[in-house]
Amino acid sequence: MVASAFAASVAESALTGPGAGGFILVRPPDGPAVVHDAFAAAPGLGPGGRRLRPEMLDAFTVPFGDAEQVFHIGPASVAVPGFYRGLFEVWEHHGRLPLSDLVQPAVALAIEGVVLSPEVSYLHTILREMLTWTPGAAAIYAPGGALLGTGDRLRMPRLAETLTELARTGCSALDVGGWLSSRLVDGLTPLGGLVTADDIAAYRVIPRTPWEVAFRGHRVLTNPPPSSGGVLIGAALATMDARPATADPIARACAMVDAGHRANGLRCEEFVERLGEPGFTDWFRERLGRGDGGSPSRGPAGTTHVSVIDADGMIASTSSSNGAGSGVVIDDLGFLLNNMLGEEDLNPGGFGRVEPGRRLTSMMAPTVILTPDGHPRVVIGSAGSNRLRSAILQTTVNILDGGMDGIDAVEAPRLHVEGGGVDVEGGVPEPVVQALDASGYALRRWGGMNLFFGGVNAVGRESTGLWGAGDPRRGGAAAAVNHRGEVIALSPRP
Incomplete structure (x- = not known):
């Protein structure tokens, strides 16, 4: 998982990297699950x-x-x-390979370059303003003056140098006075950045107990407060679990949309204010029982997710994000920095209202689904702003309620509910569309598969063996890797 996250810093450099925030859910075969909260904090200390x-x-x-x-x-x-910092902490607790071995594939990718897929090229096109906003960013994403496109090779030699030095110095580079954190602060400050050395000194990765909900006899573990995504996914699953399962795909789709609508309605101003405060769990579960309603806001777009399961039963689910990216690249470091302070959804009280040192909230929801006897069945997460909740919810329902295999569940056309409307991805069966229309939802129909509907990456274990599914909406991929780090062909079906 750690090596994959380093590699994603190159392969999906607009979405994640050393300038990102994230969450890492780890469950060892002989211990409890822990969410390592490595998300972004508000600056301004000192x-x-x-x-x-x-x-x-x-x-x-x-x-x-x-x-x-x-x-x-x-x-x-x-x-x-x-x-x-979160990656280093997980490696220190659970890693088996030297750090240099985990970083080397990412270094090679950064030097040799990654060939841009149609999905990544499309993402770069819609984020063009951010990726060319400063000369440092344009030098990476538009080195000849024109934005790199499908089939072009994106090279990041300065990031390769940064990763190589990180492998040599370890996490001390990220501490106050460390070479990387010092360059970050010194590079940002004259540009108008707000991150201080005191912010770096105060930052800690926070271990948290996952938010847990029951669904169809399974245990669903996900991201807890002060983040909201996992809580809202859990609320939707709890709403569905209170009703009998149905084999009718039309009824199941309508029930899922209704559950998502009810969960979204719980995200009121008081919800945001109480997140992470003592007593939130009791308050929220009481509201869930009443079926309160409302309308949610939007969230950030740029997220990368990696799901991993190994032969010993160790599982990891990690989501990370630059948001949409700040447009800022510190030239000698070679990576894009996040724009979390500029994300409306992460700053519900208005920009500049979050107290310095406090964690921002997030929609990201790395999730693990355990069988009734506690064995890992599905490791899942998604990109996609506020749509990632719908993507994770629907994929989970497809597997546990609909009986789909993991690959079909990830690739199935999606629905996203927000406010009183439903976005309908191309391919949703017409009887489902008609039933939603008859229920009074305002429908927005899309012509085909689109990254708007998230990017689920999932792995799992069934009686027939392991399976993996990467979301084609965002060029996702799955691979099996042996103990020597060699990629093995993965069966397309579990």
Whole structure:
């Protein structure tokens, strides 16, 4: 998992990397599951600390085909990153290979370059403004003046140098006074960035107990407060679990949309304010029992997810994100920094309102599904802003309620409910569309498969063996790897 995350820093460099925040859910075969909270924190600690003002941000509109989303970027949008601290911590607790062995494949990718797939090229196209906003970013993503496209090779030699040095120095590089954190602060400050040395000194990876919910006799473990994505997925699953399972795909789809709508409605202003505070769990479960309703807001778009299961039963599910990216690359480091302070969904009280040092909330929801006797069955997570909740919910329901195999469950056309409307991906059966329309939902129909509907990556274990599924919406992939690190062909069906 750690090696895959390093490699993703190159293969999906717009979405993740040393400048990202993330969550890593790990469950060893002989111990409890733990979520390592390595998400972004609000900066501004110390005597020189400054608070964000909205006028410090630049706004850009990103088109998703039939939908749009506004993002706010620039040096002042950068929150304190923590994802690589989380990777180092997980490696220190559970790693078996030397750190240099885990970093080397990513270094080779950064030097040789990655050939851009159609899916990644499309993502870069819609994020063009962020990826060319500064000369440092443009040098990576548009080195000849034009944005690299499908079939072009994206090279990141300075990131290769950064990763090589990280492998040599280890996590001390990320500590206050460490070479990487010092360059980050020194590079950001003159540009108007808000991250201080005191922010770096105060940052810690926080171990958390996963949020747990029962669904069809299984235990679903996911990201707990102060993040909201896992809690809302759990609420939708709990709503469905209170009703009998159905073999009718139309009834099942309508029940899932209704459950998603009810869960979304729980995300009111008080929900956001109480997240992470003592007593939240009791308050939330009481609201869930009442069936309260409302309307959610949107979240960040740029997330990478990796799911891993090994022969010994060790499982890991990790989601990380740059948000939409700040547009800022510190030239001698060679990677894009996050824009978490400019994400409307992570700052529900308005920009600059989160107290320095406090964790931002997130929709990311790395998730593990255990059988009734406690064995791992599915390891799952998704990219896709607020749509990732619908993607994880629907894939889980497809497997546990619909009896689909993992690959079919990931590739099945999706529905996303928000407010009183439902986005309908191309390929959803017409009887399902008609039933939703008759239920009074405002429908927005899409012409085909689209990354708007998330990017689920999942692995699992069935009686016939292991399976893996990468979401074609975002160029996802699955592979089996032996103990020597060699990739083995993975059966297309479990």
